[in-house]
Amino acid sequence: MNKRQLQKQKTRLHLLKIAKSEFVKKGFLNTTTSEIADAAGIAHGTLFLHFKNKDALIVEILDKELEEINQAIQQMIAEAVDLEQLLLQYLNLLQKEEELFAVLARELPFYNEELRRKILFRDSIIRSHFHRAIELGIKEKKYRDVDVTSAVMFLFGTINYYLSLKSIFIKEGSVIEKFKPSIIKTLKDLLFPV
Template sequence: MKKTARELQKEQTKALLLKTAYNVFSEKGIMNTRVSDIAQAAGVSHGTIFVHFRSQEAMIEEVVAVYGQKIALRTHTLAQSCGHLSELLRAHLHGIMEFEPFYTRLVIENRLLPTGAKDSIIAIQSAISFHFSQAVQRELKSSQSDGIPSYLLFNMWMGLVHYYLANGDLFAPEGHVIRRYGGTLIQSFMKLLTAKEEK
Protein backbone atom coordinates (compact mmCIF):
# COMPACT_ATOMS: atom_id res chain seq x y z
CA MET A 1 0.00 0.00 0.00
CA LYS A 2 1.37 3.35 -1.05
CA LYS A 3 2.32 5.72 1.74
CA THR A 4 0.62 9.07 2.01
CA ALA A 5 2.55 12.33 1.74
CA ARG A 6 2.00 12.82 5.48
CA GLU A 7 3.45 9.38 6.30
CA LEU A 8 6.47 10.03 4.09
CA GLN A 9 7.02 13.42 5.69
CA LYS A 10 6.80 11.86 9.16
CA GLU A 11 9.42 9.24 8.20
CA GLN A 12 11.70 11.92 6.76
CA THR A 13 11.39 14.04 9.90
CA LYS A 14 12.21 11.08 12.14
CA ALA A 15 15.24 10.21 9.98
CA LEU A 16 16.37 13.84 10.26
CA LEU A 17 15.98 13.75 14.04
CA LEU A 18 17.95 10.50 14.34
CA LYS A 19 20.79 11.85 12.21
CA THR A 20 20.79 15.19 14.01
CA ALA A 21 20.79 13.51 17.43
CA TYR A 22 23.69 11.31 16.32
CA ASN A 23 25.68 14.39 15.27
CA VAL A 24 24.89 16.37 18.43
CA PHE A 25 25.59 13.37 20.68
CA SER A 26 28.93 12.88 18.92
CA GLU A 27 29.89 16.49 19.50
CA LYS A 28 28.44 17.31 22.94
CA GLY A 29 28.00 13.94 24.58
CA ILE A 30 24.85 11.90 24.95
CA MET A 31 23.90 12.75 28.52
CA ASN A 32 24.95 16.41 28.12
CA THR A 33 22.57 16.92 25.21
CA ARG A 34 19.13 18.41 25.86
CA VAL A 35 16.12 17.73 23.69
CA SER A 36 16.08 21.44 22.83
CA ASP A 37 19.65 21.13 21.47
CA ILE A 38 18.50 18.51 18.98
CA ALA A 39 15.35 20.43 18.06
CA GLN A 40 17.38 23.57 17.40
CA ALA A 41 20.01 21.73 15.35
CA ALA A 42 17.29 20.00 13.29
CA GLY A 43 15.32 23.20 12.81
CA VAL A 44 12.13 21.84 14.35
CA SER A 45 10.03 22.72 17.38
CA HIS A 46 10.73 21.15 20.78
CA GLY A 47 7.36 19.38 20.63
CA THR A 48 8.20 17.72 17.31
CA ILE A 49 10.74 15.53 19.10
CA PHE A 50 7.99 14.04 21.26
CA VAL A 51 5.79 13.31 18.27
CA HIS A 52 8.46 10.78 17.24
CA PHE A 53 9.88 9.68 20.61
CA ARG A 54 7.87 9.12 23.81
CA SER A 55 10.74 10.43 25.96
CA GLN A 56 14.34 11.61 25.83
CA GLU A 57 15.39 8.15 27.06
CA ALA A 58 13.51 6.50 24.19
CA MET A 59 15.23 8.81 21.72
CA ILE A 60 18.67 7.96 23.13
CA GLU A 61 17.88 4.24 22.94
CA GLU A 62 16.75 4.47 19.33
CA VAL A 63 19.70 6.57 18.18
CA VAL A 64 22.14 4.15 19.84
CA ALA A 65 20.24 1.17 18.38
CA VAL A 66 20.24 2.58 14.82
CA TYR A 67 23.87 3.69 14.79
CA GLY A 68 25.01 0.75 16.90
CA GLN A 69 23.58 -1.53 14.22
CA LYS A 70 25.46 0.41 11.54
CA ILE A 71 28.73 0.06 13.49
CA ALA A 72 28.11 -3.65 14.13
CA LEU A 73 27.23 -4.35 10.49
CA ARG A 74 30.23 -2.45 9.17
CA THR A 75 32.55 -4.22 11.59
CA HIS A 76 31.08 -7.63 10.77
CA THR A 77 31.36 -6.98 7.01
CA LEU A 78 35.00 -5.93 7.27
CA ALA A 79 35.86 -8.84 9.59
CA GLN A 80 34.37 -11.58 7.40
CA SER A 81 37.23 -11.59 4.91
CA CYS A 82 40.08 -11.44 7.44
CA GLY A 83 42.40 -14.41 7.77
CA HIS A 84 45.08 -13.21 10.17
CA LEU A 85 44.34 -11.84 13.65
CA SER A 86 46.17 -8.58 12.92
CA GLU A 87 43.95 -8.09 9.84
CA LEU A 88 40.89 -8.63 12.01
CA LEU A 89 42.08 -6.07 14.55
CA ARG A 90 42.68 -3.60 11.73
CA ALA A 91 39.16 -4.26 10.36
CA HIS A 92 37.71 -3.75 13.83
CA LEU A 93 39.44 -0.40 14.22
CA HIS A 94 38.43 0.65 10.72
CA GLY A 95 34.78 -0.16 11.50
CA ILE A 96 34.94 1.96 14.65
CA MET A 97 36.89 4.79 12.98
CA GLU A 98 34.01 5.59 10.64
CA PHE A 99 31.89 6.41 13.71
CA GLU A 100 34.69 7.34 16.13
CA PRO A 101 33.25 10.45 17.85
CA PHE A 102 29.92 8.71 18.54
CA TYR A 103 31.53 5.40 19.51
CA THR A 104 33.82 7.25 21.91
CA ARG A 105 30.77 8.78 23.60
CA LEU A 106 29.32 5.28 24.01
CA VAL A 107 32.56 4.11 25.64
CA ILE A 108 32.76 7.08 28.01
CA GLU A 109 29.07 7.26 28.93
CA ASN A 110 28.19 3.56 28.90
CA ARG A 111 27.30 3.33 32.60
CA LEU A 112 25.00 6.38 32.40
CA LEU A 113 22.97 5.25 29.39
CA PRO A 114 19.47 3.74 29.46
CA THR A 115 19.23 -0.06 29.51
CA GLY A 116 18.20 -0.34 25.85
CA ALA A 117 21.25 1.65 24.78
CA LYS A 118 23.52 -0.60 26.84
CA ASP A 119 22.02 -3.63 25.07
CA SER A 120 22.93 -2.04 21.72
CA ILE A 121 26.51 -1.55 22.90
CA ILE A 122 26.70 -5.26 23.76
CA ALA A 123 25.50 -6.04 20.23
CA ILE A 124 28.33 -3.91 18.80
CA GLN A 125 30.87 -5.90 20.83
CA SER A 126 29.27 -9.19 19.77
CA ALA A 127 29.79 -8.27 16.11
CA ILE A 128 33.55 -8.54 16.54
CA SER A 129 33.89 -11.03 19.42
CA PHE A 130 32.82 -14.03 17.32
CA HIS A 131 35.38 -13.24 14.60
CA PHE A 132 38.02 -12.52 17.23
CA SER A 133 37.52 -15.91 18.93
CA GLN A 134 37.79 -17.73 15.62
CA ALA A 135 40.97 -15.89 14.65
CA VAL A 136 42.55 -16.59 18.03
CA GLN A 137 41.71 -20.29 17.81
CA ARG A 138 43.13 -20.49 14.29
CA GLU A 139 46.37 -18.67 14.99
CA LEU A 140 47.35 -19.22 18.57
CA LYS A 141 46.82 -22.97 19.01
CA SER A 142 50.54 -23.63 19.35
CA SER A 143 51.59 -20.35 20.97
CA GLN A 144 52.40 -19.63 24.59
CA SER A 145 49.21 -17.53 24.74
CA ASP A 146 47.14 -20.67 24.23
CA GLY A 147 46.53 -20.92 27.98
CA ILE A 148 44.77 -17.52 28.04
CA PRO A 149 41.07 -17.91 27.21
CA SER A 150 39.97 -16.15 24.02
CA TYR A 151 37.35 -14.13 25.93
CA LEU A 152 40.09 -12.72 28.17
CA LEU A 153 42.24 -11.84 25.15
CA PHE A 154 39.19 -10.13 23.64
CA ASN A 155 38.61 -8.16 26.85
CA MET A 156 42.28 -7.13 26.83
CA TRP A 157 41.98 -5.88 23.25
CA MET A 158 38.75 -3.99 23.94
CA GLY A 159 40.20 -2.52 27.12
CA LEU A 160 43.22 -1.25 25.23
CA VAL A 161 41.14 0.34 22.46
CA HIS A 162 38.61 1.83 24.86
CA TYR A 163 41.33 3.25 27.11
CA TYR A 164 42.80 5.17 24.18
CA LEU A 165 39.39 6.37 23.00
CA ALA A 166 38.27 7.44 26.48
CA ASN A 167 41.48 9.44 26.88
CA GLY A 168 41.51 10.84 23.38
CA ASP A 169 42.02 14.39 24.63
CA LEU A 170 45.46 13.26 25.84
CA PHE A 171 46.44 10.92 23.01
CA ALA A 172 44.98 12.77 20.02
CA PRO A 173 43.70 16.26 20.85
CA GLU A 174 42.82 16.75 17.18
CA GLY A 175 40.19 14.03 17.62
CA HIS A 176 41.43 11.05 15.58
CA VAL A 177 42.68 8.48 18.07
CA ILE A 178 42.33 5.43 15.83
CA ARG A 179 43.89 7.09 12.81
CA ARG A 180 46.83 8.19 14.93
CA TYR A 181 47.33 5.12 17.14
CA GLY A 182 45.55 2.24 15.38
CA GLY A 183 48.73 0.71 13.98
CA THR A 184 50.51 1.04 17.31
CA LEU A 185 47.63 -0.63 19.18
CA ILE A 186 47.61 -3.59 16.76
CA GLN A 187 51.40 -4.03 16.85
CA SER A 188 51.51 -3.77 20.64
CA PHE A 189 48.68 -6.25 21.15
CA MET A 190 50.18 -8.78 18.73
CA LYS A 191 53.56 -8.38 20.43
CA LEU A 192 51.96 -9.13 23.80
CA LEU A 193 50.57 -12.38 22.40
CA THR A 194 53.93 -13.54 21.08
CA ALA A 195 56.23 -12.08 23.75
CA LYS A 196 56.78 -15.41 25.54
CA GLU A 197 57.73 -17.15 22.29
CA GLU A 198 60.48 -14.62 21.61
CA LYS A 199 62.24 -15.26 24.93
Protein backbone atom coordinates in the same frame (compact mmCIF):
# COMPACT_ATOMS: atom_id res chain seq x y z
CA MET B 1 1.84 6.92 1.50
CA ASN B 2 0.27 10.37 1.37
CA LYS B 3 1.84 13.82 1.63
CA ARG B 4 1.43 13.99 5.40
CA GLN B 5 2.98 10.63 6.16
CA LEU B 6 5.83 11.38 3.78
CA GLN B 7 6.60 14.65 5.53
CA LYS B 8 6.51 12.93 8.90
CA GLN B 9 8.96 10.26 7.83
CA LYS B 10 11.25 12.89 6.38
CA THR B 11 11.15 14.91 9.60
CA ARG B 12 11.87 11.74 11.57
CA LEU B 13 14.99 10.94 9.56
CA HIS B 14 16.07 14.55 9.73
CA LEU B 15 15.70 14.45 13.52
CA LEU B 16 17.82 11.29 13.77
CA LYS B 17 20.55 12.90 11.71
CA ILE B 18 20.53 16.14 13.69
CA ALA B 19 20.33 14.30 17.02
CA LYS B 20 23.33 12.17 16.10
CA SER B 21 25.42 15.18 15.17
CA GLU B 22 24.44 16.93 18.42
CA PHE B 23 25.25 13.84 20.49
CA VAL B 24 28.62 13.52 18.77
CA LYS B 25 29.35 17.17 19.47
CA LYS B 26 28.34 17.31 23.13
CA GLY B 27 27.58 13.77 24.23
CA PHE B 28 24.16 12.29 24.86
CA LEU B 29 23.90 13.34 28.49
CA ASN B 30 24.93 16.92 27.83
CA THR B 31 22.59 17.49 24.91
CA THR B 32 19.12 18.77 25.78
CA THR B 33 16.02 17.88 23.84
CA SER B 34 15.48 21.60 23.26
CA GLU B 35 18.86 21.87 21.58
CA ILE B 36 18.03 19.01 19.24
CA ALA B 37 14.66 20.54 18.36
CA ASP B 38 16.25 23.96 17.79
CA ALA B 39 19.02 22.52 15.63
CA ALA B 40 16.45 20.58 13.60
CA GLY B 41 14.28 23.69 13.22
CA ILE B 42 11.18 22.15 14.80
CA ALA B 43 9.24 22.89 17.95
CA HIS B 44 10.34 21.24 21.16
CA GLY B 45 7.12 19.32 21.52
CA THR B 46 7.35 17.86 18.04
CA LEU B 47 10.36 15.80 19.06
CA PHE B 48 8.13 13.81 21.37
CA LEU B 49 5.65 13.06 18.61
CA HIS B 50 8.41 11.22 16.77
CA PHE B 51 10.21 9.62 19.72
CA LYS B 52 8.72 8.44 22.98
CA ASN B 53 11.53 10.05 24.96
CA LYS B 54 15.17 11.11 24.76
CA ASP B 55 16.41 7.54 25.30
CA ALA B 56 14.50 6.25 22.28
CA LEU B 57 16.55 8.61 20.12
CA ILE B 58 19.95 7.25 21.09
CA VAL B 59 18.66 3.68 21.07
CA GLU B 60 17.65 4.03 17.44
CA ILE B 61 20.88 5.75 16.41
CA LEU B 62 23.06 3.17 18.13
CA ASP B 63 21.04 0.19 17.00
CA LYS B 64 21.67 1.20 13.41
CA GLU B 65 25.36 1.90 13.94
CA LEU B 66 26.09 -1.24 15.93
CA GLU B 67 24.18 -3.46 13.57
CA GLU B 68 26.22 -2.07 10.69
CA ILE B 69 29.53 -2.73 12.40
CA ASN B 70 28.43 -6.22 13.32
CA GLN B 71 27.46 -7.00 9.74
CA ALA B 72 30.80 -5.71 8.49
CA ILE B 73 32.76 -7.73 11.05
CA GLN B 74 30.87 -10.90 10.16
CA GLN B 75 31.70 -10.41 6.54
CA MET B 76 35.36 -9.78 7.35
CA ILE B 77 35.50 -12.96 9.40
CA ALA B 78 34.07 -14.90 6.48
CA GLU B 79 36.63 -13.43 4.09
CA ALA B 80 39.84 -12.81 5.98
CA VAL B 81 41.58 -15.20 8.32
CA ASP B 82 44.60 -13.10 9.23
CA LEU B 83 44.17 -11.70 12.74
CA GLU B 84 46.21 -8.57 12.18
CA GLN B 85 44.15 -7.78 9.11
CA LEU B 86 40.95 -8.30 11.10
CA LEU B 87 42.09 -5.98 13.88
CA LEU B 88 43.14 -3.34 11.40
CA GLN B 89 39.78 -3.45 9.64
CA TYR B 90 37.94 -3.34 12.93
CA LEU B 91 39.91 -0.28 14.01
CA ASN B 92 39.16 1.37 10.67
CA LEU B 93 35.50 0.64 11.17
CA LEU B 94 35.53 2.20 14.63
CA GLN B 95 37.47 5.16 13.34
CA LYS B 96 34.74 6.00 10.84
CA GLU B 97 32.32 6.71 13.69
CA GLU B 98 34.97 7.42 16.29
CA GLU B 99 33.24 10.47 17.76
CA LEU B 100 30.08 8.52 18.42
CA PHE B 101 31.89 5.54 19.91
CA ALA B 102 33.91 7.87 22.10
CA VAL B 103 30.66 9.27 23.51
CA LEU B 104 29.55 5.71 24.12
CA ALA B 105 32.75 4.69 25.85
CA ARG B 106 32.47 7.69 28.16
CA GLU B 107 28.78 7.57 28.95
CA LEU B 108 27.94 3.88 28.95
CA PRO B 109 28.02 3.47 32.73
CA PHE B 110 25.43 6.22 33.03
CA TYR B 111 22.86 4.77 30.68
CA ASN B 112 19.90 2.79 31.94
CA GLU B 113 19.96 -0.99 32.18
CA GLU B 114 18.15 -1.69 28.93
CA LEU B 115 20.31 0.56 26.79
CA ARG B 116 23.49 -0.69 28.40
CA ARG B 117 22.54 -4.30 27.88
CA LYS B 118 21.81 -3.62 24.24
CA ILE B 119 25.17 -1.99 23.63
CA LEU B 120 27.19 -4.52 25.63
CA PHE B 121 25.47 -7.36 23.84
CA ARG B 122 26.55 -6.06 20.43
CA ASP B 123 29.98 -5.39 21.84
CA SER B 124 30.27 -8.92 23.17
CA ILE B 125 29.42 -10.37 19.77
CA ILE B 126 32.30 -8.49 18.20
CA ARG B 127 34.60 -9.50 21.05
CA SER B 128 33.66 -13.13 20.55
CA HIS B 129 34.68 -12.91 16.87
CA PHE B 130 38.16 -11.91 17.95
CA HIS B 131 38.19 -14.56 20.63
CA ARG B 132 37.49 -17.28 18.11
CA ALA B 133 40.00 -15.89 15.62
CA ILE B 134 42.81 -15.94 18.20
CA GLU B 135 41.79 -19.34 19.51
CA LEU B 136 41.81 -20.79 16.03
CA GLY B 137 45.24 -19.29 15.33
CA ILE B 138 46.62 -20.89 18.48
CA LYS B 139 45.06 -24.26 17.68
CA GLU B 140 46.55 -24.17 14.21
CA LYS B 141 49.94 -23.33 15.80
CA LYS B 142 50.06 -20.00 14.01
CA TYR B 143 50.51 -18.15 17.30
CA ARG B 144 51.93 -19.15 20.62
CA ASP B 145 49.65 -20.24 23.41
CA VAL B 146 48.37 -17.36 25.58
CA ASP B 147 45.31 -16.74 27.74
CA VAL B 148 42.84 -15.81 25.01
CA THR B 149 40.18 -14.24 27.22
CA SER B 150 42.55 -11.85 28.91
CA ALA B 151 44.25 -11.05 25.62
CA VAL B 152 40.90 -10.03 24.14
CA MET B 153 39.93 -8.05 27.21
CA PHE B 154 43.34 -6.41 27.19
CA LEU B 155 42.74 -5.39 23.61
CA PHE B 156 39.23 -4.08 23.99
CA GLY B 157 40.05 -2.50 27.34
CA THR B 158 42.78 -0.45 25.74
CA ILE B 159 40.64 0.65 22.82
CA ASN B 160 37.87 1.65 25.20
CA TYR B 161 40.34 3.52 27.39
CA TYR B 162 41.68 5.55 24.49
CA LEU B 163 38.16 6.31 23.32
CA SER B 164 36.84 7.32 26.73
CA LEU B 165 39.76 9.66 27.28
CA LYS B 166 39.71 10.97 23.72
CA SER B 167 38.46 14.40 24.70
CA ILE B 168 41.17 14.67 27.35
CA PHE B 169 44.16 13.36 25.42
CA ILE B 170 43.43 14.94 22.08
CA LYS B 171 40.78 17.42 21.07
CA GLU B 172 41.32 17.26 17.33
CA GLY B 173 41.98 14.31 15.05
CA SER B 174 41.52 10.61 15.58
CA VAL B 175 42.75 8.74 18.68
CA ILE B 176 42.33 5.47 16.84
CA GLU B 177 44.53 6.70 14.01
CA LYS B 178 47.14 7.80 16.52
CA PHE B 179 47.24 4.64 18.59
CA LYS B 180 46.48 2.12 15.86
CA PRO B 181 50.12 1.16 15.26
CA SER B 182 50.87 0.60 18.93
CA ILE B 183 47.70 -1.43 19.50
CA ILE B 184 48.55 -3.70 16.57
CA LYS B 185 52.18 -3.92 17.60
CA THR B 186 51.29 -4.95 21.15
CA LEU B 187 48.87 -7.61 19.97
CA LYS B 188 51.58 -8.95 17.69
CA ASP B 189 54.10 -8.83 20.54
CA LEU B 190 51.68 -10.79 22.66
CA LEU B 191 50.76 -13.39 20.06
CA PHE B 192 53.94 -13.44 17.98
CA PRO B 193 54.10 -16.40 15.56
CA VAL B 194 55.78 -19.55 16.76
